[in-house]
Amino acid sequence: MKQMTQRQAEILEYLREFIGREGFWPSIRDVQEHFGFRSTNAVMGHLRALERKGYVNRIPGQARTFRLLSDDGLPAGAVETEEIPVYGSIAAGYPDRIESSGEVGRLLVDIHTANIRRGGKTFALRVTGDSMIGAGIQNGDMVVVHPGIPRDGDIVAALIDGETTLKRYVHPRGGTPYLKAENPSYPELYPTTELVIQGIARAVIRNL
């Protein structure tokens, strides 16, 4: 496989970044706009080069149909990996706002390892506090969170009355769902105004 140029690598990186961020591929004009090109043909040239060199594959004439073939330096579609943005920390203690100013890091795991599926907006949060200690989630752990509908017993990142916390979701048959800490020193949390589930914890990663 031929070497790609600096500019071509930038284009390729943007494709990666876009699909990771948005969940679908960019159009030619999305790429054009991002790089500030005055013509879509600037993009076409690079894409043709990347295709010729074997980094990218597309369905001719069809919209947003990329495939990363890669290998060189970086992995690709063959291995089902997911780059997960880390959005800051979440309180596993008393509810708090998520402490984050956007993305603060990235995790990369394959989807089986992290127990996630393709297509959604998975993210990760660093846990602060010890209210989930009974579930083996400690202060400083990283939780991989996936948006979805929780079932009774799931551990969730939840927005309760305007603040965010990591707790176990309990939904009694016919009752109102509430949040339960896995630590006797913390009370159950019953929502007074709202309970929004931001995501379900799918995996816990801890560095020792």
Place this chain on the structure above:
Amino acid sequence: MKQMTQRQAEILEYLREFIGREGFWPSIRDVQEHFGFRSTNAVMGHLRALERKGYVNRIPGQARTFRLLSDDGLPAGAVETEEIPVYGSIAAGYPDRIESSGEVGRLLVDIHTANIRRGGKTFALRVTGDSMIGAGIQNGDMVVVHPGIPRDGDIVAALIDGETTLKRYVHPRGGTPYLKAENPSYPELYPTTELVIQGIARAVIRNL
């Protein structure tokens, strides 16, 4: 979130299947063709329902721009990853021989996520037993182990008197090292003949 109908679930499943197989989203007409509809509007109806019920999200007017909100994940690739062999399970309980007949699986993680170095003889083991529960390591967790010389307080995979276990390594100043469980129901382990450290636990990964 409202319940979806049988037909709507079929549509959703097709979206999943398609993105998983092709790597990009289908167009409305792709869906139409697959189900044999005579009109694209049949698809539109179902998509509108799925959107209204919160299972799917799209960018209006733009091609192949789906997002699955409930149960799914996506592609991408990126940084320094390491494929770690999984060698079976290790007892975090009473010492036992490592139950393994060679490699039984693989983990793929990036080296920062798993706190490891490249090129080492890192491996992973599934934990059996609950003797490390106090350190937040549960039955069924995966531990990433890296060979090395342990320091006092490290969690290690150790061979003690011919059997293997996962424990905390304690080395008192001027004393003999021993192994300590993080669970009051288990005793300290003092080696009678040998204590070989097979590796230091660097990370714990748990799927929820």
Place this chain on the structure above:
DNA sequence: GATAATAGTGCTCATTTGTTCAAAGATTGC
């Protein structure tokens, strides 16, 4: 029995989007 939601057909339309032709300056290898 009325009303709403579901499940389609058929057709048309406007945009989105990929593609092509023509051209030119910059860089690199021979």
Place this chain on the structure above:
DNA sequence: GCAATCTTTGAACAAATGAGCACTATTATC
């Protein structure tokens, strides 16, 4: 120096694609 490749501009086109309107049937729901 010359050819090849890279990088970009600009304009125009045609196909791909999502979306709307009108209408029919069936199945729940109240």
